[in-house]
Amino acid sequence: MYAEELLSTLMQKKVVGQLPKLITDIAIDSRSVQPNSLFICIKGFTVDGHDYAQKAVDAGATVIVTERLLQLDGEIAQVIVKNTTRTLGILAAKFFDYPSKDIMMIGVTGTNGKTSVSGIIHNILIGLGEKSALSGTIGFNLNGVLYESANTTSDSLNTQQMIFRAKSEGCRAMVMEVSSHGLALGRLAGVDYDVAVFTNLTHDHLDFHGTMENYGNTKGLLFSQLGQDLEKNKHVVLNADDPWSERYAGMTPYPIWTYGLHNNAIFRAVNCNYDNGMTQFDMETPEGTFPVSMHLLGEFNIYNVLAATAVFYARGFPIEVIIEQIEMLPPVKGRMEKVDSDLPIQIFIDYAHTPDAIEKAINAAMPYKKPENKLIFLVGTGGGRDKTKRPTMAEKASVADYVILTTDDPRFEEFDSITGDLAKGMKHKNYACIGDRAEAVRHAVSVANPGDIIIFAGKGHEDYQIIENTKYPHSDAKIAIEAGKLKFV
Numbered sequence: 001m002y003a004e005e006l007l008s009t010l011m012q013k014k015v016v017g018q019l020p021k022l023i024t025d026i027a028i029d030s031r032s033v034q035p036n037s038l039f040i041c042i043k044g045f046t047v048d049g050h051d052y053a054q055k056a057v058d059a060g061a062t063v064i065v066t067e068r069l070l071q072l073d074g075e076i077a078q079v080i081v082k083n084t085t086r087t088l089g090i091l092a093a094k095f096f097d098y099p100s101k102d103i104m105m106i107g108v109t110g111t112n113g114k115t116s117v118s119g120i121i122h123n124i125l126i127g128l129g130e131k132s133a134l135s136g137t138i139g140f141n142l143n144g145v146l147y148e149s150a151n152t153t154s155d156s157l158n159t160q161q162m163i164f165r166a167k168s169e170g171c172r173a174m175v176m177e178v179s180s181h182g183l184a185l186g187r188l189a190g191v192d193y194d195v196a197v198f199t200n201l202t203h204d205h206l207d208f209h210g211t212m213e214n215y216g217n218t219k220g221l222l223f224s225q226l227g228q229d230l231e232k233n234k235h236v237v238l239n240a241d242d243p244w245s246e247r248y249a250g251m252t253p254y255p256i257w258t259y260g261l262h263n264n265a266i267f268r269a270v271n272c273n274y275d276n277g278m279t280q281f282d283m284e285t286p287e288g289t290f291p292v293s294m295h296l297l298g299e300f301n302i303y304n305v306l307a308a309t310a311v312f313y314a315r316g317f318p319i320e321v322i323i324e325q326i327e328m329l330p331p332v333k334g335r336m337e338k339v340d341s342d343l344p345i346q347i348f349i350d351y352a353h354t355p356d357a358i359e360k361a362i363n364a365a366m367p368y369k370k371p372e373n374k375l376i377f378l379v380g381t382g383g384g385r386d387k388t389k390r391p392t393m394a395e396k397a398s399v400a401d402y403v404i405l406t407t408d409d410p411r412f413e414e415f416d417s418i419t420g421d422l423a424k425g426m427k428h429k430n431y432a433c434i435g436d437r438a439e440a441v442r443h444a445v446s447v448a449n450p451g452d453i454i455i456f457a458g459k460g461h462e463d464y465q466i467i468e469n470t471k472y473p474h475s476d477a478k479i480a481i482e483a484g485k486l487k488f489v
């Protein structure tokens with residue numbers, strides 16, 4: 001792209017030096033700079049990208065976007081702007097030619113359920129024979145190939161690049177998990193969503209947002225960012241059972257599609273029944289009431305499929321076709337996913353790491369527990385993140401007969417500090433604190449008797465554990481099965 005054309009999108013800037021004619025790439029990491037690219041210096045939480053500008057020049061960058069004039073070796077153009085992070089969003093969208101305008105963009109936000117709902121929508125699209133891309137906690141799924149990503153919602157450069165790739169590969173739609181960090185840090189600048197979905201808002205991330213009020217308002221940005229162009233066929237899907245939905249409904253002029261179990265909603269589930277590894281309910285819709293029988297477990301998954309139903313209905317798909325797809329859905333990876341084994345116990349892998357998700361995960365397993373059997377719940381939390389949620393997480397976990405308090409990704413925090421904070425919320429004494437997660441998993445199996453249920457919460461689909469800043473291979477399922485084989489032979 002012509003450098004002049006790309007930079008013409010910046011209304012407020014000072015150019016020092018001679019701009020090159022062409023720019024072939026944009027980079028924010030000096031380690032991935034290609035020749036003839038534009039490097040944007042981002043002030044991070046850990047380091048300042050301005051300190052890497054010379055490395056970027058050495059690697060072939062020909063334009064540096066910066067917040068101050070830098071002393072650099074070589075003839076290099078510098079574009080001085082007030083805020084490089086905001087500028088990145090503008091330049092990335094322009095560089096990739098605003099790709100989100102050309103495909104159906106579905107954004108899913110909320111404390112819990114983003115991965116589940118977006119995965120369900122993506123799978124239904126695939127089931128309907130459509131090409132769809134998916135980005136979120138599990139990575140970037142493009143036509144069945146999974147690319148790793150560091151974040152649930154990636155920085156604006158990566159985001160625009162993913163949408164561009166989805167468009168180039170012929171996807172009709174892209175489903176994105178939209179995190180509150182992503183919204184607060186402007187990672188979604190220039191993304192033109194067609195459908196915005198809200199799952200729920202409960203305690204999490206208060207280390208970053210400070211208060212629930214700030215956290216909730218940040219999520220609201222997704223709905224207000226849909227814009228005001230009423231000629232566009234945009235839709236908003238809201239959880240009628242969550243009080244924040246009323247607030248979000250007021251932030252957008254577009255049609256609102258509600259779903260839920262309790263309050264009045266356009267899509268409502270009644271007569272819910274959990275039996276034999278299946279979830280059954282009647283779905284009330286604008287077209288009448290339809291029975292649904294699906295493999296996804298638990299009430300929380302009823303919410304998740306109702307949200308997906310509202311998305312497809314809003315976009316004109318017949319209800320019968322949507323329900324047919326829901327009935328064929330496989331479990332979402334690592335979300336109350338039953339582990340296949342010959343062991344005489346039932347093992348579930350789950351990603352709950354908030355108080356609300358823990359309550360929902362336990363509720364999902366309860367219908368399968370016989371009175372004479374135990375529910376064993378292993379729960380951990382990450383180090384160096386929101387500590388205020390820890391006691392409430394353990395309080396919710398106390399519903400289980402036996403609880404093991406451990407760590408998810410301890411990072412630089414001591415094991416005992418994490419399990420000690422959790423233990424403050426325990427409501428009974430049937431628990432153990434075991435910071436080493438592998439040992440904690442083996443302990444869970446050691447206390448199980450035939451017929452018991454174990455839920456391993458907090459790591460879900462992840463196959464690693466981050467201790468200090470190193471990723472070690474770790475799989476709750478594998479460790480549990482090995483321990484189970486030894487115990488139950």
Ligand SMILES: CC(=O)N[C@H]1[C@@H](OP(=O)(O)OP(=O)(O)OC[C@H]2O[C@@H](n3ccc(=O)[nH]c3=O)[C@H](O)[C@@H]2O)O[C@H](CO)[C@@H](O)[C@@H]1O[C@H](C)C(=O)N[C@@H](C)C(=O)N[C@H](CCC(=O)O)C(=O)O
Nearest residue numbers: 028029030042044045046047049052151152153155179181
């Ligand atoms: C706190 C936070 O949000 N950090 C994000 C941030 O990292 P950072 O600010 O530390 O980056 P940095 O290392 O200081 O680097 C600053 C700049 O220098 C550049 N650099 C750095 C080193 C070098 O050699 N050369 C160089 O050019 C970097 O590329 C970057 O442009 O920018 C990175 C790149 O975009 C993100 O991957 C990283 O997310 C980290 C991994 C993270 O854990 N974030 C969490 C808090 C987060 O965002 N979570 C949400 C919610 C998830 C949920 O709901 O569960 C998410 O969306 O993921």
Ligand SMILES: Nc1ncnc2c1ncn2[C@@H]1O[C@H](COP(=O)(O)OP(=O)(O)OP(=O)(O)O)[C@@H](O)[C@H]1O
Nearest residue numbers: 111112113114115116137300335351352357360361
């Ligand atoms: N609609 C829901 N309401 C409450 N809890 C849910 C819901 N859907 C899933 N959960 C619970 O939350 C856990 C995380 O689900 P999921 O990964 O879909 O959420 P998420 O919003 O993507 O979370 P994260 O941002 O941390 O990745 C699940 O393992 C399950 O225990």
